Structures are given as C-alpha cells and as structure tokens.
Amino acid sequence: MTAADVAGAPVAGDESGRTDPVDDDSVARQGLRGALFVPKVAVNLALSPARLSAWAYDRYHLDELYYRVFFNDARTIGVIPSASFTSGFGINAGARFVDRDLFGAREQLSIAAGIGGRYQQVYKVAVQSGDRLGRVAVELDGQYELRPKDPFYGIGDNDDSAMPAAPVDPRFDPTAIETRYRERLARAAGIVAVQLVGDLHLRSASELTDRTFSPSDTRDGTPIDTVYDPAMLVGYGGVRYVYSELELRFDDRRRATQYEPRPFYSVGSLAAVFGGRIHRLDGAPDYWRYGADLQHFVRIGEGPRVVALRLRGEAVSGTRSEVPFTELPQLGGVDDLRGYPTDRFRDRVLTLGTIEYSWDLSPLLSASAFVDTGRVFGSLDDFGFGHLRVGYGVALQAHTENSFGFQSSLSSSIDGGLFLNLSFNPVFAIDERVRRR
Amino acid sequence: MTRYAIPLLGLAWAASCATGEVPSARFANAPAVTRVDDRRDVPDKPSEREFIHSLYHYDGVVQRRLSRALELPRTRRALGVNALDEVPDSTWFTNRIGVRELTPDEVRRGPVQVGSPEAHRPWMIHSTKTGGSEPGFMISDARGKKFLLKLDMAAFPEQLTATHVIVGRLLWACGFNVTEDHVVYFRPDDLVIAADAVGKDVFGDKHPLRRDEVEAVLARVAVEPDGRLRGMASLWLDGKPLGGPPAEGVRDDDPNDRIPHQLRRDLRGAYAIFAWLDHVDVQESNFLDMWVKEGDRHYVKHYLLDFGKALGVMNTTGINPRHGREYVIDFAAIARSLVTAGAMKRPWEGREPSPLRGVGMFEADGFDPGAWKPDSPAYVPFLTADRFDKFWGARIVIRFTREQIRAAVDAGRLSDPRAADYLTDTLIARQRATARYWFARVNPLDRFAAASSETGAILCFDDLALVHQLDDAAATQYRVSTYDNGVQPLGPVTVVRPDAAGHACTGALPLAASSDGYTIVRVETVRPGFDRATFVHIARDAASGAPRLIGIWRP
Ligand SMILES: Nc1ncnc2c1ncn2[C@@H]1O[C@H](COP(=O)(O)OP(=O)(O)O)[C@@H](O)[C@H]1O
Numbered sequence: 008m009t010a011a012d013v014a015g016a017p018v019a020g021d022e023s024g025r026t027d028p029v030d031d032d033s034v035a036r037q038g039l040r041g042a043l044f045v046p047k048v049a050v051n052l053a054l055s056p057a058r059l060s061a062w063a064y065d066r067y068h069l070d071e072l073y074y075r076v077f078f079n080d081a082r083t084i085g086v087i088p089s090a091s092f093t094s095g096f097g098i099n100a101g102a103r104f105v106d107r108d109l110f111g112a113r114e115q116l117s118i119a120a121g122i123g124g125r126y127q128q129v130y131k132v133a134v135q136s137g138d139r140l141g142r143v144a145v146e147l148d149g150q151y152e153l154r155p156k157d158p159f160y161g162i163g164d165n166d167d168s169a170m171p172a173a174p175v176d177p178r179f180d181p182t183a184i185e186t187r188y189r190e191r192l193a194r195a196a197g198i199v200a201v202q203l204v205g206d207l208h209l210r211s212a213s214e215l216t217d218r219t220f221s222p223s224d225t226r227d228g229t230p231i232d233t234v235y236d237p238a239m240l241v242g243y244g245g246v247r248y249v250y251s252e253l254e255l256r257f258d259d260r261r262r263a264t265q266y267e268p269r270p271f272y273s274v275g276s277l278a279a280v281f282g283g284r285i286h287r288l289d290g291a292p293d294y295w296r297y298g299a300d301l302q303h304f305v306r307i308g309e310g311p312r313v314v315a316l317r318l319r320g321e322a323v324s325g326t327r328s329e330v331p332f333t334e335l336p337q338l339g340g341v342d343d344l345r346g347y348p349t350d351r352f353r354d355r356v357l358t359l360g361t362i363e364y365s366w367d368l369s370p371l372l373s374a375s376a377f378v379d380t381g382r383v384f385g386s387l388d389d390f391g392f393g394h395l396r397v398g399y400g401v402a403l404q405a406h407t408e409n410s411f412g413f414q415s416s417l418s419s420s421i422d423g424g425l426f427l428n429l430s431f432n433p434v435f436a437i438d439e440r441v442r443r444r
Numbered sequence: 445m446t447r448y449a450i451p452l453l454g455l456a457w458a459a460s461c462a463t464g465e466v467p468s469a470r471f472a473n474a475p476a477v478t479r480v481d482d483r484r485d486v487p488d489k490p491s492e493r494e495f496i497h498s499l500y501h502y503d504g505v506v507q508r509r510l511s512r513a514l515e516l517p518r519t520r521r522a523l524g525v526n527a528l529d530e531v532p533d534s535t536w537f538t539n540r541i542g543v544r545e546l547t548p549d550e551v552r553r554g555p556v557q558v559g560s561p562e563a564h565r566p567w568m569i570h571s572t573k574t575g576g577s578e579p580g581f582m583i584s585d586a587r588g589k590k591f592l593l594k595l596d597m598a599a600f601p602e603q604l605t606a607t608h609v610i611v612g613r614l615l616w617a618c619g620f621n622v623t624e625d626h627v628v629y630f631r632p633d634d635l636v637i638a639a640d641a642v643g644k645d646v647f648g649d650k651h652p653l654r655r656d657e658v659e660a661v662l663a664r665v666a667v668e669p670d671g672r673l674r675g676m677a678s679l680w681l682d683g684k685p686l687g688g689p690p691a692e693g694v695r696d697d698d699p700n701d702r703i704p705h706q707l708r709r710d711l712r713g714a715y716a717i718f719a720w721l722d723h724v725d726v727q728e729s730n731f732l733d734m735w736v737k738e739g740d741r742h743y744v745k746h747y748l749l750d751f752g753k754a755l756g757v758m759n760t761t762g763i764n765p766r767h768g769r770e771y772v773i774d775f776a777a778i779a780r781s782l783v784t785a786g787a788m789k790r791p792w793e794g795r796e797p798s799p800l801r802g803v804g805m806f807e808a809d810g811f812d813p814g815a816w817k818p819d820s821p822a823y824v825p826f827l828t829a830d831r832f833d834k835f836w837g838a839r840i841v842i843r844f845t846r847e848q849i850r851a852a853v854d855a856g857r858l859s860d861p862r863a864a865d866y867l868t869d870t871l872i873a874r875q876r877a878t879a880r881y882w883f884a885r886v887n888p889l890d891r892f893a894a895a896s897s898e899t900g901a902i903l904c905f906d907d908l909a910l911v912h913q914l915d916d917a918a919a920t921q922y923r924v925s926t927y928d929n930g931v932q933p934l935g936p937v938t939v940v941r942p943d944a945a946g947h948a949c950t951g952a953l954p955l956a957a958s959s960d961g962y963t964i965v966r967v968e969t970v971r972p973g974f975d976r977a978t979f980v981h982i983a984r985d986a987a988s989g990a991p992r993l994i995g996i997w998r999p
C-alpha cells in the first residue's frame with residue numbers, strides 16, 4: 008500500500024464513525040488524579056536512584072565494565088569483592104584475588120583479605136589442583152586471622168545465668184554468660200581428595216594450627232576473663248597442634264532437572280564419616296575427633312520444592328581438661344542450630360538435626376522454613392533426647408541460575424531471642440574440620 | 445460548573461438505567477473507513493529512540509507501573525477502530541487473512557519480495573550482530589542485499605531459525621508489517637570477511653573484525669550432520685531506523701502518529717495473537733519504526749521483528765518453563781508462592797521440552813489464552829487490552845486454515861517432518877483454544893450483512909463459535925429486537941436459529957421511520973451457559989435508499 012492508495016482517507020484517529028459524544032474521565036477521577044499528583048511525584052523522586060542505577064547499568068555496561076576493570080580478557084584472573092553480615096558481629100568486607108586457570112587445567116589460586124564483622128583482619132591463600140590430577144584433587148591453604156570478639160558462653164548445655172561473684176572454672180561450673188575473647192590464628196592445611204567410585208570420595212586432610220588468646224576489649228562485650236578463670240580455660244595460654252583426618256564421603260546431592268537453579272540441591276544424599284587425631288605440639292595430650300554428617304533431599308514438587316533432612320554428630324575423645332576450649336564441638340549460629348547466638352554451646356559431644364522445607368518463589372528467589380534441634384553433651388554416655396535446644400525460622404535465598412547469591416534468615420528458638428543473618432554461604436555446605444572457624 | 449456536575453452525573457446514570465438495553469454508541473450514516481491516511485509527508489526524520497534494556501524493564505516492572513497506577517487511568521475502549529469494530533489499514537496494520545483469499549503459497553512467501561540469499565553466496569560479513577546475546581552477523585549477499593544473519597545455539601538446533609520465520613509469516617498474514625526472513629543453509633567458507641568489517645564489543649567500541657572472532661561465534665552454533673550451518677537471514681529494512689515506538693503515548697515528532705499506543709486496537713489486540721504463538725519476547729527493541737521514503741515524501745512505517753523466541757523457544761533457550769505463564773519478574777507470582785508456601789500448583793509445572801528437533805517447549809495442554817503473559821509487563825498495550833481487543837485478535841487467529849498454518853510452518857524448513865506436523869497440530873489446538881476462550885467473552889457474531897426487504901431490512905451474520913465448531917448449533921438461538929435512534933422499540937422480539945454451518949438471517953426487520961431509517965438491531969445469542977448481545981446499526985444509503993450496515997457495537 009502506498010501514499011497514493013490512502014490519499015483522501017481520514018487521518019488516524021478519525022476512523023471511528025461515531026457521532027455520540029466521546030466520554031471523558033469523570034470529575035471524580037480527575038479530582039482524585041489531581042490529589043494523587045504529589046504522591047506520584049514523591050514516588051518518582053524516591054525511586055529515582057534505583058532508576059538511575061538501572062539506566063547506568065546498561066548505559067555504561069557496568070557488569071562488563073567490572074570485568075573489564077577487575078578481570079583479564081579470559082575472565083580467569085580477577086578481583087572479586089565480598090561482604091557479609093552476621094548478627095552479633097556486624098559487617099565484613101573484603102576482596103579476593105583469583106586465578107582460576109593457573110596452568111591450563113583449571114588449577115586455582117585465590118588470595119583473600121577482609122576486615123570487619125567477626126574479623127579484625129583475615130587473610131587466606133589457597134591453591135587447588137583443578138583438573139590437573141584427574142580423580143585426585145589437592146588443595147593447599149594458608150590462613151591468618153585476627154578475631155577481636157569471638158564469643159564464649161562456658162562449656163556445656165547450660166541456660167543463661169547471672170554474673171558470678173568471682174571468675175569460675177568453666178570445666179565444672181555451669182555459669183553461661185556471653186563473654187568475648189580475642190584470638191590470633193595461623194594455619195596451614197593440605198587436603199587430598201580421591202574419587203573412589205562414582206560419588207564416593209576418600210578425603211585426607213591435615214593442618215598445622217597455631218592459636219593464641221587474650222581478653223577482648225570491653226567495648227566488644229564482657230571480656231572472657233571477668234567471668235571465666237583464665238587458668239581454668241584449657242588452651243587459653245595458646246595452642247599448637249597438627250590435626251590429620253580421613254573422611255569417607257558419599258555425595259550425590261544435585262538439582263533434579265536443568266530447570267532448577269544449580270546452587271540448590273533438590274535430590275540426593277550426603278553421607279560422610281570421619282575420624283582424625285589432634286597431635287599437640289605444645290606438650291598437651293593428644294586426642295581424637297570423629298563424627299558423621301547425613302543429609303537427604305526429598306523433592307516434593309517442581310520449582311523445586313524440597314524437604315531437606317540433616318543429622319550431624321561430632322565428638323572429641325579428650326576430656327574437658329585436655330581439649331582446648333576453642334576445639335570443643337560448637338553449636339549455634341547461621342550454619343548450625345539457627346535461632347541461637349553463634350557458638351552458644353560447646354562441649355565434648357555435639358548432635359544436630361535439621362528439617363528444612365524450601366520452595367521457589369521465582370527462578371531467582373526461594374524461601375524456606377526450618378527447624379534446627381540439637382544439643383551438646385559432656386560425654387557420649389550422657390546422650391539422650393532430653394532437653395533439646397530447638398531453633399526455628401524462615402529464610403529467603405537469592406541466587407542466579409548458576410551461583411548462590413545470599414541468604415537472609417530470621418530465626419528464634421524456644422529459649423527466645425531473634426536473629427537476623429545475611430550469609431553468602433549455603434546452609435547445607437559441609438562443615439570442614441580442617442580450616443574450621 | 446462543578447456545582448451541577450454531581451446531580452448531572454446522577455441524571456446520566458438514571459437515564460442509562462432506563463435505556464440500559466441499548467448502549468449510547470451512534471454512528472454516522474456512511475461507509476466504514478477501511479484505510480486511514482497516516483502516510484502524510486514527514487519531511488524531517490523523527491528522532492531515533494534509544495533502547496536501554498535495564499531501564500526499560502525497570503520502568504515497566506517497577507516505576508512506571510507504580511506511577512501509572514497513581515494516574516488512575518480509566519479503562520478505555522480501543523481507538524483506531526472503524527464503525528464496524530475493525531482496524532483500518534495503516535502504516536501499522538494491513539488487513540490480510542480473511543479479508544482476502546490468501547493461498548497457502550502466499551502465506552509461505554509472506555512478506556518476501558527480495559528473496560533468500562541462499563543461492564547468492566558467498567556472503568560478505570560487515571560486522572558482528574549487535575543487540576541481544578544470540579550469535580549472528582551483518583552480511584550482504586552476492587546481489588549486494590543486506591541481511592541480519594542469526595544462528596541457532598548449539599544446544600537448540602533449528603529452534604530460533606525455524607520459529608523466526610514461521611512466526612514472521614503468521615504475523616504477516618495476520619496483518620502486521622514484519623521483516624523478510626529466510627531460513628538459509630551455508631558453509632563456513634561461504635562467509636567472507638569484508639575488508640572494512642568491524643567487530644563491536646558491548647561498549648560499542650569497534651575494531652577490525654578478525655577471522656578468529658567469526659570462528660568463535662561459529663563455534664557456539666549448531667552444525668548440521670553434513671557440516672553445513674543453518675541460519676536465519678532477515679532482510680535489512682528499507683529506510684532510517686527510529687527504534688521501537690514508545691509503549692505509551694505517541695512519537696511526538698511524527699505527526700501521523702495520532703493515537704496513543706496504549707489505545708491502539710491493533711497493538712492491544714495482538715495479545716491474543718502473541719499468546720497463540722507464545723511470542724513472549726515483547727519489548728521495545730523488538731518493534732522497529734522505519735522512516736521510509738516513497739517518491740518524494742517520507743513517513744514512518746511500523747514493524748514487528750525478532751520472533752525467534754516464540755513457539756516456546758524462549759522456554760528452552762532460557763531454560764525456564766515459566767515463560768508465557770509468568771513475567772520474568774512477577775511480583776504477583778512471588779507473593780502467591782510466598783503466602784501459599786508453595787502449596788499451590790503453578791501453571792508452568794509439568795512442562796517438558798519437545799524431543800523433536802527444532803521444537804521448543806510449546807504445547808496446547810495447559811495453554812490458557814486469557815492468562816498468557818509475555819516476559820515483561822512493560823508493554824502497556826497488553827496491560828490496557830480488553831476483551832474486545834482480544835476478541836478482535838482471536839477472530840484473526842481463527843481464520844487460519846490448516847493449510848495456511850502448514851504453509852507458514854513449511855517456511856521454517858524444519859528437517860524433521862514430525863516437528864512440522866507437531867507445530868501445525870499444536871498451533872491449531874492453540875488457535876481453537878484462543879477462539880473458544882474469547883468467543884465466550886464477547887458475542888461471537890461476525891460478518892454482518894444487511895439486505896433490503898419489502899418491509900425494511902434483513903440482517904445476516906455468522907456465529908463464529910458455530911462456524912468453527914466450537915459450540916452446538918442446535919442449541920443456539922438469536923433473539924432479535926429493533927430500536928430507533930431514540931431507543932424506542934420498533935417491533936416485537938423475534939427469534940431466529942442458525943443453519944448447520946453457523947449462518948443465520950433475521951426475518952424482515954422494520955426500519956425506523958426517521959428520514960435515514962437509523963435502526964439499531966440487538967442480536968442476542970442464547971445457548972446453554974451463554975447469553976450476550978451485539979448491536980448492529982443500520983441506516984438507509986442516501987443515494988440508493990437501501991439499508992446498509994453503518995456500525996457494530998459489542999457490549
Ligand atoms: N531486518 C532488520 N532490519 C533492520 N533492523 C533490524 C532487522 N533485524 C533486526 N534489526 C535490528 O537489530 C536489533 C537486534 O535484532 P533482533 O532480531 O531483535 O535480535 P536479538 O535476538 O538480539 O534481540 C533489533 O532491535 C533491530 O533494531
């Protein structure tokens with residue numbers, strides 16, 4: 008059709024043939040619209056920073072710009088910023104340098120540094136063998152941390168108590184008060200993992216660790232030595248040890264279909280058992296550490312909607328007088344027994360059970376509701392189902408198709424308290440004994 | 445003035461109740477407008493609109509959505525509609541299927557005028573493709589014709605290329621302006637890099653295009669068993685590109701663009717058509733206005749382009765079965781899922797990609813023509829579209845015969861005949877679902893014709909639900925009543941029945957006594973579970989005195 012074909016035809020908008028009066032907006036609507044003018048301007052003004060970011064993101068290709076500035080062209084070498092927030096500790100910020108392809112077989116080097124939150128300073132170096140060694144994966148780590156305010160609530164499954172008259176012996180006294188201590192930690196670790204068959208792996212790990220302690224600043228909370236007698240805090244004078252362990256791990260946790268986000272397990276199980284020996288280099292007696300981690304994921308619907316079950320147990324063979332207070336199995340915080348403060352409980356034996364239901368909200372967002380229950384025991388003989396600690400809460404996870412973004416959770420427990428956490432680690436990550444906090 | 449407004453409103457309301465039977469629409473006693481002149485000279489090139497992806501979707505999903513709600517837009521019937529509730533031909537839309545006989549061959553050719561570059565190799569590469577993330581090049585063939593060459597991703601052979609062409613042909617037949625697209629086969633050495641070819645990175649920085657960059661693109665692409673590559677060549681449109689039209693309002697510097705786009709029937713009604721085709725990739729960058737030259741005048745012509753994500757291809761290539769059932773960022777779906785803790789079954793559950801080569805996740809089962817969603821809520825005409833617009837779209841959709849649909853599918857050159865069969869069958873099933881859905885929401889009477897009789901007029905029409913065997917003719921009847929311009933009944937209510945083919949004619953209807961015999965005929969369709977009316981306006985042609993159709997109003 009050409010201009011000549013339509014010459015003489017009515018212009019657009021004049022085609023209706025209608026002769027009745029055009030209806031217009033009612034007076035009421037016009038009035039209300041006038042009244043909403045100011046709120047509308049306010050909304051637009053309030054949202055203008057977001058709008059500006061959306062514009063700048065594309066206009067300046069900020070994602071690409073980031074890679075251009077902080078990465079090489081192949082995107083194997085670069086710098087990644089990081090941040091996290093933990094209630095009770097505050098915000099941690101840092102950066103990580105990575106080279107994801109050192110020698111062409113995805114061998115990885117990573118060097119990270121951070122400040123704030125739990126850490127005054129934290130430095131980590133890691134080298135991983137990538138695909139270089141086939142079924143064998145080797146990792147070497149170095150770690151140095153200054154932690155100004157790690158918490159200590161005494162030893163044992165004790166309820167919060169009143170301030171004692173004089174410093175007590177935490178090995179025998181049930182006083183549980185939130186105190187803080189300072190720590191310097193230096194560690195070197197090596198891990199060798201061998202794929203035996205399929206999803207069955209044998210991992211051997213060793214570490215050399217050196218930790219020293221001192222009371223925290225009073226502005227960071229109650230210093231540990233005002234409640235607990237430093238002479239009775241095993242290891243408080245400093246610990247140095249070599250820890251070596253063997254772990255047998257079956258792990259086929261995975262997503263069920265390609266339509267589910269990769270960072271979430273929706274089917275499969277984990278079964279891991281480990282045993283290891285702490286060999287003290289500071290003259291104190293050696294002891295064993297052993298335990299198991301069982302996880303099972305049941306996919307009950309698409310999206311996915313998943314029920315996750317977890318059982319974890321860990322114990323040390325040494326007595327309370329032998330095992331340094333920082334090496335006792337600990338419970339509480341974002342990673343285990345949510346709804347309680349970080350490291351709220353510690354003792355020679357730990358048990359933990361989790362049931363968590365998670366469901367997708369959108370391809371990039373999922374929600375979960377969880378109950379964590381567990382407690383610590385003075386010895387295996389004390390083990391029982393009485394007086395379990397129970398925490399519960401809800402969480403929201405953001406992720407991309409390929410990687411975990413963050414998890415924000417709100418939790419409480421039968422003992423009260425409310426905890427808001429923002430974490431950049433998935434909850435069902437395996438707690439490693441070497442390289443542990 | 446405002447002092448009287450409230451009582452006046454009350455009066456108007458009372459009056460409308462009394463004459464509630466007959467809506468207030470009235471039409472001039474004139475033939476309906478079948479084409480509008482929006483090709484008046486636009487001597488100065490209107491400015492090009494820049495598409496900023498994140499900003500566009502941010503606005504569409506969040507900010508403009510909020511501020512639009514605060515503007516209290518009134519639900520309004522579409523404009524750009526003639527007296528017979530049809531869209532006249534314009535630079536946006538040309539009535540094709542159903543208005544004239546389209547042979548299957550014509551559908552297969554669609555907008556093709558220049559022809560495929562396949563026989564005109566080698567091709568000269570001028571640059572890598574800009575725009576979305578799919579691999580592609582700007583090429584010219586041995587005739588010197590310029591094309592955008594798009595390729596299938598390795599994991600999804602034939603999907604994008606076939607869909608692009610099939611959907612382009614169908615949308616052309618529906619009446620839209622589309623690009624001339626071809627499925628082409630070629631070999632890597634048919635691609636010659638032009639001396640001045642440039643590669644562009646995302647920042648728009650250019651550098652001389654290297655062979656290894658071309659190889660890198662080709663490495664991501666599906667390869668035929670015999671080593672050939674398959675592509676989709678889209679003939680570069682004539683004229684100067686102006687970017688996509690704004691989703692709301694008009695292009696201010698185009699005087700021919702007079703109807704706010706959110707009120708255009710052709711854009712709003714496209715909802716039913718896009719839903720049929722699962723054409724979810726609806727965003728400003730997939731519309732293109734061209735400032736074209738004709739003789740010594742210029743005007744703006746409006747195109748649809750980029751159909752490669754339709755027919756469920758977005759679900760497979762985007763690896764997300766939610767496409768078409770939810771927006772990509774869908775606050776309502778998030779909220780529903782959150783409060784029901786996932787207990788509610790979502791409409792996309794259970795979807796599986798087709799095992800057939802070249803077919804995406806495209807099915808008729810579970811297709812809800814009224815709940816279909818494009819990827820983004822940013823496209824305002826789909827938010828303002830009402831059932832009348834979608835009824836218009838559904839009327840176009842149902843006009844396609846199996847042969848016509850098959851012809852469009854054949855243009856996609858799918859290698860597996862079962863894939864072509866599947867797409868044809870699925871398109872037909874979705875076509876019927878579309879019609880069934882919208883024909884239940886508006887009285888589906890169409891193709892009205894008035895003839896004179898001794899005492900007045902006879903009105904004939906088709907009942908589309910019966911013509912297309914979506915409902916039962918034996919259980920259907922029409923109650924016909926007539927009114928004059930002042931809404932006075934002209935005679936008793938009569939009842940007529942359709943023939944087996946869904947066609948019906950009234951008996952002789954009295955015409956009003958006024959000079960032009962302006963008469964409003966109310967035709968109410970009654971069948972089990974259905975009772976809706978259409979108002980047909982008839983008047984005498986001043987020249988011949990014969991009654992003619994001057995308006996249709998669907999309430
Ligand atoms: N045939 C054509 N003629 C003119 N411009 C075109 C043509 N095809 C695409 N374009 C332009 O190139 C851009 C990208 O093309 P498109 O088909 O939308 O690819 P993508 O899959 O990357 O979105 C479009 O937004 C349009 O501006």
Ligand SMILES: [Mg+2]
Binds near residue numbers: 729730
């Ligand atoms: Mg596009």
